[in-house]
Amino acid sequence: MTQSTETPMVELKGVKKRFGDLEVLKGIDLRVDRGQIISIIGPSGSGKSTLLRSINNLEAIDEGTILLDGVQVNRPDLKGLAFERHINHIRQNMGMVFQHFNLFPHLSTLENVTLAPRKLKGMSASDARALGMELLERVGLADKAQAYPSALSGGQKQRVAIARALAMRPKVMLFDEATSALDPELVDEVNRVMKGLAEEHMTMLIVTHEMAFARDVSDWAMFMDGGVVVEANTPDRLFSHPDQERTQHFLRKHLGAHA
Amino acid sequence: MDINLMIEIAPLLVKAAWVTVDISARALFFGFFIASVLVALRTSQTPPVRWLARAYISVVRGTPYFVQLLLVFYGGPAIGLRLDPFTCGVVVGAFNIGAYMSEAIRGAIESVDSGQNEASRSLGFGRLETLRHIILPQAAGLMIRSVGVLAIILVKNSSLVSIISVVELTYQAQRLIGSTYKPLEVFMLSALMYIVIIYAVMGIVEFLYRRATRYTFR
Amino acid sequence: MEFDFSPVIDYLPTLLQGVGVTLLIGLTVAVMSVIGGQIVAVITLYTRKVVNWPLRFFIWLFMTTPLLLQLYFLYFGLGELILIPAIVVGILGLGFHYMAYNADIFIATIRSVSSGQYEASRSLGFGHLRTLFYVILPQAFYRALPQLSNNMIIMVKDISVLSAIGIGEMVYVSQYAISVTFRPFEFYITIAVIYYLINLMMEAGQTWIERRAAYRR
Numbered sequence: 001m002t003q004s005t006e007t008p009m010v011e012l013k014g015v016k017k018r019f020g021d022l023e024v025l026k027g028i029d030l031r032v033d034r035g036q037i038i039s040i041i042g043p044s045g046s047g048k049s050t051l052l053r054s055i056n057n058l059e060a061i062d063e064g065t066i067l068l069d070g071v072q073v074n075r076p077d078l079k080g081l082a083f084e085r086h087i088n089h090i091r092q093n094m095g096m097v098f099q100h101f102n103l104f105p106h107l108s109t110l111e112n113v114t115l116a117p118r119k120l121k122g123m124s125a126s127d128a129r130a131l132g133m134e135l136l137e138r139v140g141l142a143d144k145a146q147a148y149p150s151a152l153s154g155g156q157k158q159r160v161a162i163a164r165a166l167a168m169r170p171k172v173m174l175f176d177e178a179t180s181a182l183d184p185e186l187v188d189e190v191n192r193v194m195k196g197l198a199e200e201h202m203t204m205l206i207v208t209h210e211m212a213f214a215r216d217v218s219d220w221a222m223f224m225d226g227g228v229v230v231e232a233n234t235p236d237r238l239f240s241h242p243d244q245e246r247t248q249h250f251l252r253k254h255l256g257a258h259a
Numbered sequence: 260m261d262i263n264l265m266i267e268i269a270p271l272l273v274k275a276a277w278v279t280v281d282i283s284a285r286a287l288f289f290g291f292f293i294a295s296v297l298v299a300l301r302t303s304q305t306p307p308v309r310w311l312a313r314a315y316i317s318v319v320r321g322t323p324y325f326v327q328l329l330l331v332f333y334g335g336p337a338i339g340l341r342l343d344p345f346t347c348g349v350v351v352g353a354f355n356i357g358a359y360m361s362e363a364i365r366g367a368i369e370s371v372d373s374g375q376n377e378a379s380r381s382l383g384f385g386r387l388e389t390l391r392h393i394i395l396p397q398a399a400g401l402m403i404r405s406v407g408v409l410a411i412i413l414v415k416n417s418s419l420v421s422i423i424s425v426v427e428l429t430y431q432a433q434r435l436i437g438s439t440y441k442p443l444e445v446f447m448l449s450a451l452m453y454i455v456i457i458y459a460v461m462g463i464v465e466f467l468y469r470r471a472t473r474y475t476f477r
Numbered sequence: 478m479e480f481d482f483s484p485v486i487d488y489l490p491t492l493l494q495g496v497g498v499t500l501l502i503g504l505t506v507a508v509m510s511v512i513g514g515q516i517v518a519v520i521t522l523y524t525r526k527v528v529n530w531p532l533r534f535f536i537w538l539f540m541t542t543p544l545l546l547q548l549y550f551l552y553f554g555l556g557e558l559i560l561i562p563a564i565v566v567g568i569l570g571l572g573f574h575y576m577a578y579n580a581d582i583f584i585a586t587i588r589s590v591s592s593g594q595y596e597a598s599r600s601l602g603f604g605h606l607r608t609l610f611y612v613i614l615p616q617a618f619y620r621a622l623p624q625l626s627n628n629m630i631i632m633v634k635d636i637s638v639l640s641a642i643g644i645g646e647m648v649y650v651s652q653y654a655i656s657v658t659f660r661p662f663e664f665y666i667t668i669a670v671i672y673y674l675i676n677l678m679m680e681a682g683q684t685w686i687e688r689r690a691a692y693r694r
Contacts (some may be wrong), residue, residue, distance in 0.1 A: 002291070021373075036399060036404050047292075056333075058377055058380065058381065075358050082383055084386065085385075088380075088383045088384065089383065090383075091380065091381055091383040092382070092383035093383065094381070095381075096377075096378075098378060098381075100374055101401075102372070102374035102375055102377060102378035103378075104375065104378070104379075104393055104397045105397065105474060106397050106474045107474070115392060116382040116383065118383070119384070119388065119392060120382070120384065120388075145464065148474050150474075164382070165381075165382070168382060168383065205272035209287050265522040283482075297536065318669075318673060320676075320678035321672070321673045321677065321680075322634070322669045322672045322673050322676070323634035323636075323637040323638075324634070325633070325634075325635075325637040325638050325640075326637050326648065326650070326665060326668050326672060327669070328647065329661070329665065330661075330662070330669060333655070333660045333661035333662075333665065334662030334665045334666065335662075337480070337660075337661065337663075369634065382642060387666035406531035414543075415542070415544070416543070417543075418543035418544075418545045418546055419543075419545060419638065421545065422641060428546075429543060429545050429546050429549070432546060433549050436550075436553045437553075437562050442549075442550050442553040442557065442559070443550075443554060444555035445550075446546065446549075446550040446554070447686055449546060450538065450541075450542045450546065451561075452540050453541060453542045453543065453546070454542070457541050459540050
């Protein structure tokens with residue numbers, strides 16, 4: 001990976017995470033530059049989702065450092081309310097997209113998008129509305145602004161969830177298996193939105209099972225297994241000529257004859 | 260059946276029914292505050308505070324409301340707690356139902372999918388903001404229904420304050436049975452009043468429930 | 478403020494007698510209301526309207542009015558017609574009250590046993606009644622257990638209310654002792670503790686029963 005000298009957007013140094021006796025992240029180092037798109041692939045239980053959730057501090061890490069644009073995310077020195085304030089502020093700069101969308105069912109599509117800017121940034125109702133409509137337009141759902149999540153398809157829900165995350169103008173977007181819960185025919189519409197973001201040079205970390213999409217959209221690809229990064233390379237190289245046997249084995253299983 | 264007698268005693272029973280409503284409504288109101296405090300204590304970061312709240316809930320739920328009432332009313336003066344019968348009914352009712360209600364509120368909050376909390380926190384909302392904007396609106400429906408069930412129990416429990424001579428519906432009914440020797444007539448009329456009160460509570464609960472869960476019907 | 482529990486010790490035999498009465502009533506009412514509730518539920522579900530409508534009405538009436546009011550009605554109403562001891566009135570009153578609550582549960586759980594079970598049993602050659610007894614009711618019973626045991630835990634606490642019609646359970650026997658010793662606080666605390674212990678034991682029993690019944694559902 002070509003390393004620029006500017007501050008990386010996201011940086012992980014020696015990140016370790018345990019669930020009880022089980023070590024799920026065994027010392028991860030990672031550097032994501034501004035505008036870079038990184039895909040993380042690997043079998044379930046490899047730690048790839050935990051890694052992504054750790055960056056957002058949805059999982060608190062046990063060791064190591066996580067930096068967002070030079071600011072430390074995990075702060076073992078801060079306790080209680082002080083940490084609470086710190087992490088809430090940090091999270092406003094990160095957009096997270098979940099496998100199961102987690103749209104707020106009691107709010108309309110537009111309200112889902114505008115809630116955070118209104119309540120956290122004190123944006124006026126009319127400004128928030130304009131922003132919300134702009135983002136819904138961007139994900140192709142302006143006509144569903146007044147609809148409630150229960151009336152949307154899975155693909156539409158995920159597009160709203162992306163718009164909701166974008167509403168805070170995040171520095172980086174984290175996608176945690178954003179298309180895994182979707183019916184196959186709905187995957188494309190979400191992928192198109194993500195590709196649109198890539199073209200606008202949004203910094204993105206994508207945990208995915210969609211090998212073709214990962215290869216197509218990302219600048220750098222990582223294969224994780226057993227809590228370690230087994231191999232990281234350009235997507236072309238990683239998907240066509242992986243160096244490690246574990247990677248080859250995983251890709252053979254998931255790509256079949258197309259590899 | 261003695262219709263004339265029923266017409267004659269109806270005003271007395273209506274007046275007593277109002278006392279039943281009054282005492283139950285006040286106990287529900289204060290009980291809700293007690294329940295909210297208990298829920299907060301149960302999620303406290305300090306373990307002894309959590310244990311204390313749990314112990315309180317366990318003891319209140321594990322002993323009869325009737326005994327609690329007698330203990331506070333007759334035993335209270337021994338520890339310097341002197342309450343008139345009506346106040347005693349409200350206070351014991353509130354502290355009793357508060358314990359049950361705290362469990363109902365906690366259950367409703369826990370029924371909201373954990374993904375909702377994560378999504379909200381990932382946007383940068385704090386714990387309380389998440390509770391207020393995301394969790395409570397979604398828990399409200401279930402919460403209203405369970406509190407409604409408890410409100411009905413509270414109305415029925417309020418009959419027990421007749422023992423400490425609050426002139427509510429059951430007290431009046433018992434007195435009228437004694438003075439008229441017409442148990443059936445008195446029972447039917449007073450049962451009717453309880454039924455009216457309980458159905459009114461159910462109606463209010465249903466109305467609030469529909470308002471709170473409007474989003475699921477849209 | 479000073480507490481003196483020695484009067485409670487003095488009256489311990491009386492109090493224990495009250496505990497005995499409480500437990501006896503609890504056991505009788507439990508058996509009566511569970512068996513009765515099941516019978517009422519079956520009659521309500523499988524008979525003509527002339528039979529089941531009055532039953533539904535009584536279930537509804539018992540569930541929408543307070544126990545104490547029902548007790549007063551039975552005590553003075555029945556007492557006017559025939560001479561029966563208060564304890565019988567108390568057991569009947571509490572029994573009918575919880576029979577209604579239990580019947581309500583059984584009605585729901587019997588309905589929840591799938592029609593597939595009924596058809597499977599009939600296809601084996603079992604008649605309607607045998608299907609009911611061998612297939613439907615056992616399943617409905619296991620499904621009802623958690624709520625039934627809840628009801629019984631609540632019921633035991635309600636036994637204290639029977640003191641209002643002069644039945645010599647814990648509260649009633651203490652009231653006499655209190656009128657002599659003027660120690661209401663000590664006596665009611667003792668009763669509360671005893672009830673709490675009974676409650677803990679019943680909750681433990683409930684957990685045990687439910688664990689044993691879990692794989693039968």
